[in-house]
Amino acid sequence: MKEKHQIEKEKQLSLNQDTIRSKIFICPAKEDAQKVFLAGTFNNWALMPMTRLKSCFHAILRLKPGEYQYKFVVDGKWLEDPEAKSVQNVFGTANSIVSVD
Secondary structure: OOHHHHHHHHHHHHHHHOOOOEEEEEEOOOOOOOOOOEEEEHHOOOOOEOOEOOOEEEHHHEEEEEEEEEEEEOEEEEOOOOOOEEOOOOOOOOEEEEEEE
């Protein structure tokens, strides 16, 4: 018979796994793009390198449910995600929005 502590630990692990979701971000940068990063409220706007695929860059993040703002940084230029909804930020430009269920 499992001890109460072990059962509680397993329940918490199960809850944690249920609340974290994988989210794929895709940046359709030009072929000549050299450095592409992802930054947002999910990582305190720190620049996170994205991986080049044939015609785009991508990053996979594990996020808790909620709404996050983000941008791509392509060769030093901050850009919105053309495929996402956006919201105006304090700088008068727009941030992209992603919802994680």
